[in-house]
Amino acid sequence: MHLLDYGKDYNMARLFLSDPKVISGRISIEEPASIHYLRDVLRSRQHDTVIVFDGKGREYICSVETISEKIVLIVREESAAVKREGNVVITCACAIPKNSRMDDIIDKLTQLGVDRIIPLITERTQVKLDKKRRLIKHERWEKIAIAASQQSQRVSLPKIDLVTEFDDFISLTNRFDVKLMPNLVGKTKHLSQLLNSLGKNILVAIGPEGDFSQAEVDTAIKNGFISVSLGDTVLRVETAAVSIVSFLRLVSY
Structure with missing residues (x-):
């Protein structure tokens, strides 16, 4: 499924990371506020899909690999996202x-x-x-x-x-x-x-x-x-x- 198709699922979990670092196809999240948001607010679980965005137009479709003291996401697709905020x-x-x-x-x-x-x-x-x-x-x-x-x-x-x-x-x-x-x-x-x-x-x-x-x-x-x-x-x-x-x-x- 293309990234834009994921964007049509309004129940998809989204997480902002200002500088997501992809190492060996994975993004590790150690910042407490982001962990709390995914684990306790969105109640994400292993294998759930999460879209990470950097606020500058790039998105990463990920799957939750582990949830513990840190959260590890497996990156499945990376794309420059289409601006959804309008034409002006x-x-x-x-x-x-x-x-x-x-x-x-x-x-x-x-x-x-x-x-x-x-x-x-x-x-x-x-x-x-x-x-x-x-x-x-x-x-x-x-x-x-x-x-x-x-x-x-x-x-x-x-x-x-x-x-x-x-x-x-x-x-x-x-x-x-x-x-x-x-x-x-x-x-x-x-x-x-x-x-x-x-x-x-x-x-x-x-x-x-x-x-x-x-x-x-x-x-x-x-x-x-x-x-x-x-x-x-x-x-x-x-x-x-x-x-x-x-x-x-x-x-x-």
Whole structure:
């Protein structure tokens, strides 16, 4: 069976390894978190099939040979995987909401196939993070993205940027085909008006509770952003992020 046929079995166990080393046709797993995931979460047993992916487009179809203090997988097939995340590259910069809601945003955007996520600090962001907490959050979000990638059968991992200030973010936005900023301030376009001009490399900026400030909207528009509407209702940060990315994914297939 070809690797792509395996990809159609949505019950197939998948495991992310950043640098899987194949020695004599086998991959040895000694990292405790990966062992726990296969043995205790997925309940993999001897001879079960596991697909190992490296997050950079390569997959290995394996069979479980042994499960003990380490897990040994026999590699049956290796292939460069077909990208399943869609035909466009989507970057979502999202203001960090209160509580743990950014965790859910990372999870949902990863499942939807977003290629890059930039956690934003804006003028009205209520979350305060010092340097240490920013690093802790970043590590946690990367783990969430890995788990969501395994569950959703992605072949690549989204890049999770470090927490970024709005002004620094604007300086990173020159190379996108189209830049969208959903907001409630001033004149906006409906997304349906942009269907023929989206391009292949799309950036979306999602504001915080209370929306972007007028100054931030003005700065973004001066730097090529298009102000867009997501409808007549006021959406939570996480709802806005999932809504616009879902729309972009749907129209890009």
